[in-house]
Amino acid sequence: MFGTSGIRGTVGTDVTAELALSVGRAVASDGYERVVVGRDVRDSGRTLVDALAAGLQECGSDVLEVGVEATPTIARSIAHLEADAGIVITASHNPKTDNGIKLWTPSGKAFGPEKRASISRRVREADYDLADWDGQGIRERREHVREYHAARLEGAVELEGEPSVVVDIGNGAGTVTAAVLSRLGCTVRTLNGQPDGSFPGRPSEPNRETLGTLMTVVEGTDADLGIAHDGDADRMMAVDETGTFVPKDALLALFAREAAGDGDRVAAPVDTSLAVDDALSAAGASLTRTQVGDVYVAERTTEDGVVFGGEPSGAWIWPEETRCPDGPLAACKLVELVSADRPLSALAGEIEQYPIRRTSIEVADKGAVMDAVGTAVSDRYGDVDTLDGVRVETDDGWFLIRASGTEPVVRVTAEARDESDADAVFETATGIVRSVADAGHPPE
Structure with a gap:
């Protein structure tokens, strides 16, 4: 259920x-x-x-x-x-x-x-x-619960100057973000601010494909950044001052690097980019991987030393504030970071972007296929992570093979630090799945 x-x-x-x-x-x-x-x-x-x-x-x-x-x-x-x-x-x-x-x-x-x-x-x-x-x-x-939330948001950040922010509420419930940023001294423009459950302004999920209007408005104005929420504002994505969508893993890395110090840990799912590992390593911190889903990320933040949790989908958790993904808090934190540091394009530009490959392979019985994949991968590799699917770190990168929770498909993700290595790791992972699915048994 x-x-x-x-x-x-x-x-x-x-x-x-x-x-x-x-x-x-x-x-x-x-x-x-x-x-x-x-x-x-x-x-x-x-x-x-x-x-x-x-x-x-x-x-x-x-x-x-x-x-x-x-x-x-x-x-x-x-x-x-x-x-x-x-x-x-x-x-x-x-x-x-x-x-x-x-x-x-x-x-x-x-x-x-x-x-x-x-x-x-x-x-x-x-x-x-x-x-x-x-x-x-x-x-x-x-x-007055909104007023309580707003007061907590105001107390969580300190802004420098008067940043200009465009907030795309997506016809959802996240109007608290625009109100709080305005009270904090920002110049705020809103898009799709009228609550409407038919989401006439754009699809509810904020991503590169759905935020075209926000990107255009930010590019054409003096705004320092753009913020976007989904229908219930538990997610937050961003656009930099040039109107460019900030990659999801880059946003995770920025939040993680800002929250974590020497010896701290950050919780994120098994499909998180190596870019986050690298950003944390430079700060003396580390990444602890969880199952996919913000509930698993939130659970990991209950452990000692875990100071932040995030999913590239746009769910960001600061456990000292709340273990609910809080899109308005993430918006305020990002505006605070930009106001105190450099333009968002410069900050995001510091985060490496590595080639990542993804595909979905339709299968007749995803449970049986994943069992066979597990056997095949364990026979081939010495260190296999089965926390959520089958994940392997190789000398060149990593791959993750995971059954979809809602569709008859097995998803394959692979990443490496250069294009040829990413292609090679991806071909290895997809080859294992296709061989199992076609032959009904693990590859030789």
Whole structure:
């Protein structure tokens, strides 16, 4: 039922009021007595919030409803409102046809595997503790959580001068970013600032392909940088002062290098570029790799010495602030860095960009193929990382072979420090997968 980022799917097919009711019942029955509930800008969220709240109340939990807010705003409000958990109705960067349900702990970390499994079991078995007529929970509206988030953001950074920033809110819930940057003294222009769950301005996911307008506006003005969020503002991507999209791994490396010092560690997924390793090594810090998914990155930040966590997808975590990916915080941190240092193009230009290769190979049985891949790779290489898929570091680079969580494909990623080595490592990895998939057994 749960993916690494909660429950997501098509409204009316995968995600329904019946499902939301069941999740509410399961969360309350699992002992969470006081639950914060909010949603992103999608209209389907109205129905889903009502059903979710009904399920929570029906099994005795009190519901603290905060309305339409950014996911990090809602996640931060859990501890602020002295609640036991938080639930956000959101499909994050997914298209307008989708919605979803994501569960959060008071630390801002999403529910981990054990907590998700417990909720899934209750829903699957309809194991609910329905309250008597006089034991049902109450539903209250709580205001001002955005103001609380804004105050925390303002206290987390110190800006020099009056930077000029263009903020592309993407018709989502991340208006807090523009408000805070303005209060911090920035000159702020906004794009796609009207909340609209049909995302008329651009697709919800911020990436090089979807941020053409932002890049054009930044290039054509005196802006120091551009910021972009997805629909619920847990992600943040950036454009430099020339209108150039900042590569995702470069942004991760910049944040990591700024956060980590000698002996510190940074958490990032197994498919993170060597550029991040190199940037951290120069600072005396190191990278600790996790499974793909911000919940796994957040979990690693609970370990001693891990001062920052990030995913190249745009999820950035400063554990001293919150373990929820906080797009508005990332925006403020990046503006702070640019205001105190050099133009963003110069900063990003310091980060090496290495050739990386990716492909997806369709297979009949991805589980069986991955089992065979594991055997083949273990026979060929002495040191194999099976934390999430099969990852191997070679003398020239690395490759990762991983089954898709949603499609009948196996994904292959390879990287090296020069083009010919990247091609060679990639050919080796894809050759292993294709041989297994075609022949039904590991290559000789």
